[in-house]
Amino acid sequence: MTNGRHPDEPRDADLITRLAIRRRISRRHFLAGTGAGLGALALAGCAPAPAGSATPPAGANLGDTLNLATWPNYHSQDVLDNFTADTGVAINVGVYGSTEEMEAKIRAGSSGIDVVVPSNYAIEGWVADKLIEPLDYAKMPTFVKADWNSRFMDQAFDPGNEYSLPKNWGTTGIAYRSSKVTEDITTWKQFFDLCANKYAGRGLIVDHQISSFGSAAVAMGFSLNTIDPKEMAEVEAMLIALKPKLFAISSDVQPPLRALDTWLSVAWTGDGVQVGRDNEDARYVVAADGGELWIDSYTVAADAPHKDAAYAFIDYITQPAQAAKETEFCLFPHANDKATALLAAEVSDNPVIYPSAESLVKLEYAVNATYNSAERAEAWARIKASA
Amino acid sequence: MKASSRVADGRSRRHGVAALLVLPTALWYVGFLVAPLVVLMVMSFGERSPNGGYAPAFTLEQYGNLTTRLTPLTNTLGLAALNTVICLLVAFPIAYTLALKVVGSWRLVLVALVVVPFWTSFLIRTYAWMTLLGANGVPRILGWIGLGDIQLLNTPFAVSLGIVYNYLPLMVLPIFVSLERLDRSLIEASRDLGAGPVATIRQVVLPLAAPGILSGIVLVFIPVMGEYLIPILLGGGKTYFLGNALADLFLQSRNWPFGSALASVFVVGMILLVAGYLALTRRLVRAGRETSLL
Numbered sequence: 237m238t239n240g241r242h243p244d245e246p247r248d249a250d251l252i253t254r255l256a257i258r259r260r261i262s263r264r265h266f267l268a269g270t271g272a273g274l275g276a277l278a279l280a281g282c283a284p285a286p287a288g289s290a291t292p293p294a295g296a297n298l299g300d301t302l303n304l305a306t307w308p309n310y311h312s313q314d315v316l317d318n319f320t321a322d323t324g325v326a327i328n329v330g331v332y333g334s335t336e337e338m339e340a341k342i343r344a345g346s347s348g349i350d351v352v353v354p355s356n357y358a359i360e361g362w363v364a365d366k367l368i369e370p371l372d373y374a375k376m377p378t379f380v381k382a383d384w385n386s387r388f389m390d391q392a393f394d395p396g397n398e399y400s401l402p403k404n405w406g407t408t409g410i411a412y413r414s415s416k417v418t419e420d421i422t423t424w425k426q427f428f429d430l431c432a433n434k435y436a437g438r439g440l441i442v443d444h445q446i447s448s449f450g451s452a453a454v455a456m457g458f459s460l461n462t463i464d465p466k467e468m469a470e471v472e473a474m475l476i477a478l479k480p481k482l483f484a485i486s487s488d489v490q491p492p493l494r495a496l497d498t499w500l501s502v503a504w505t506g507d508g509v510q511v512g513r514d515n516e517d518a519r520y521v522v523a524a525d526g527g528e529l530w531i532d533s534y535t536v537a538a539d540a541p542h543k544d545a546a547y548a549f550i551d552y553i554t555q556p557a558q559a560a561k562e563t564e565f566c567l568f569p570h571a572n573d574k575a576t577a578l579l580a581a582e583v584s585d586n587p588v589i590y591p592s593a594e595s596l597v598k599l600e601y602a603v604n605a606t607y608n609s610a611e612r613a614e615a616w617a618r619i620k621a622s623a
Numbered sequence: 624m625k626a627s628s629r630v631a632d633g634r635s636r637r638h639g640v641a642a643l644l645v646l647p648t649a650l651w652y653v654g655f656l657v658a659p660l661v662v663l664m665v666m667s668f669g670e671r672s673p674n675g676g677y678a679p680a681f682t683l684e685q686y687g688n689l690t691t692r693l694t695p696l697t698n699t700l701g702l703a704a705l706n707t708v709i710c711l712l713v714a715f716p717i718a719y720t721l722a723l724k725v726v727g728s729w730r731l732v733l734v735a736l737v738v739v740p741f742w743t744s745f746l747i748r749t750y751a752w753m754t755l756l757g758a759n760g761v762p763r764i765l766g767w768i769g770l771g772d773i774q775l776l777n778t779p780f781a782v783s784l785g786i787v788y789n790y791l792p793l794m795v796l797p798i799f800v801s802l803e804r805l806d807r808s809l810i811e812a813s814r815d816l817g818a819g820p821v822a823t824i825r826q827v828v829l830p831l832a833a834p835g836i837l838s839g840i841v842l843v844f845i846p847v848m849g850e851y852l853i854p855i856l857l858g859g860g861k862t863y864f865l866g867n868a869l870a871d872l873f874l875q876s877r878n879w880p881f882g883s884a885l886a887s888v889f890v891v892g893m894i895l896l897v898a899g900y901l902a903l904t905r906r907l908v909r910a911g912r913e914t915s916l917l
Binding site for chain 2: 443491497614
């Protein structure tokens with residue numbers, strides 16, 4: 237669980253330091269969710285150029301700016317700096333707490349955003365509403381399809397990866413502190429039972445319809461993506477009864493789990509890795525009864541003002557060497573097998589980051605219909621409004 | 624030039640200057656108040672497009688759906704009223720002491736201390752409360768003295784505490800201002816005429832402080848009605864305010880028309896509230912009492 241700790245291995249010293257100094261922030265940190273965390277960080281192109289890592293197309297004029305809409309703590313500063321050094325394109329990083337927030341920006345139009353990194357469930361709707369454009373693979377000369385893991389490519393939400401290329405993927409699982417929770421939690425059913433009974437007041441579910449309502453549906457034997465009225469009514473009743481016994485409905489997963497305000501929690505891969513790195517007793521499990529598997533992908537906004545730069549950037553950052561650096565920084569698994577092969581062993585062998593293939597079999601991707609179901613949104617609103 | 628025309632000329636020039644001076648304010652109001660409200664109103668008659676956002680239409684459907692947000696509305700109204708009253712009960716003695724009991728430079732220092740917390744970000748102060756109320760804060764101390772396993776964070780109590788703490792200065796200051804201007808000889812007269820301390824406060828101080836109290840109530844009640852962060856941070860998302868319902872409609876359901884309808888009704892409600900407040904203060908003024916801040 238805590239494979240992140242190998243302080244005596246000099247080869248990993250750099251990685252360990254970077255892990256240690258990173259801000260402890262949840263991926264979908266509420267700050268970003270409220271807009272308070274929105275901010276752009278301009279990265280000046282002053283870093284020295286590394287030896288031959290970027291391959292900007294010869295003679296292409298990429299301009300001098302790229303606006304990236306992405307998640308907190310998701311990108312290696314080195315990688316971004318090197319791109320800037322090689323191409324002269326400075327990257328403005330806009331940090332968002334949810335896909336929905338990114339969508340609010342690009343749907344409003346004229347956002348100036350070039351590259352967006354949404355989760356899988358949004359892509360179909362964005363394609364239908366022409367918010368993103370088909371990827372121009374001709375402008376991504378180093379892309380090699382054979383390097384990518386077919387488990388995460390060519391999915392129903394974007395056949396043939398026409399519009400999106402994976403950044404990192406992850407799971408929605410159960411994080412808990414084994415010093416307080418005496419059971420080995422293995423399923424969502426067990427998780428919700430424990431939250432409602434033995435550990436009342438100590439459980440947390442995230443403030444996200446797909447992940448929390450979906451996991452509760454799985455606990456009751458339904459699909460993560462259920463939009464069947466009868467099934468949804470059952471899930472809603474269960475969650476309304478559970479709500480008074482929860483510590484919180486909040487996407488700020490890590491602080492209460494670290495402080496032992498919560499003992500068990502719905503969490504995303506990154507929360508599991510980061511809390512586990514700092515606490516011996518922290519566990520993160522992919523539930524055996526199912527749950528959510530997700531992919532965040534690079535997409536290009538249809539009204540992107542800097543398209544050439546956008547493609548040069550996606551081409552660069554998905555190269556195995558860069559993707560490996562990115563993965564060692566953000567600690568979410570990557571879909572590029574060549575990148576995974578380059579990872580430090582404590583990242584690629586960490587079962588929290590790279591769960592076994594068998595544990596993923598029952599997981600589902602959330603689909604567009606779930607993301608856009610008015611009935612599910614209303615059920616979630618009723619749950620949140622209930623006393 | 625005849626005198627009369629010179630006067631007319633000067634008057635129109637003065638009008639021109641006045642118009643020019645008003646222009647920035649007018650542009651500000653049109654650009655940042657009227658225009659967004661118009662957008663909000665227009666959107667509220669639209670439909671949610673199948674993949675989220677706004678699709679042009681003319682339907683009252685969104686307004687028909689408003690009843691589904693009755694729970695957050697009653698939650699918010701109840702908690703805003705309750706917390707405004709708590710604020711008032713806490714603020715009045717503070718303002719009274721500052722205005723009438725403390726003298727000299729101490730008063731300045733103490734009034735400054737009421738304002739000082741505002742120099743730190745609201746978010747940071749609220750985060751500090753999260754630490755204080757969390758398992759490693761006050762509950763642990765309570766545990767040491769044998770009070771068992773008490774949860775403070777993410778309870779209605781924590782939400783109220785956060786609201787009262789954050790909005791208290793907005794209640795203290797207007798009451799302080801109206802009490803400070805109070806003619807002390809009236810209090811002495813009241814005492815001389817045989818009224819006890821309670822009767823003096825009830826019959827002399829309170830009526831004279833009424834404009835300040837009214838301002839304080841409005842200054843606290845309206846922002847608390849729109850409160851969004853405190854229920855999330857100190858209520859753990861379990862106390863659901865109208866502000867949270869609105870944020871969810873835009874940022875989770877991506878139902879802009881419904882969100883717009885809810886926001887429109889909310890804005891109109893608040894405008895009516897302020898109009899009621901202004902009418903009330905006008906009546907107070909007509910009754911010979913001084914006007915207040917707002």
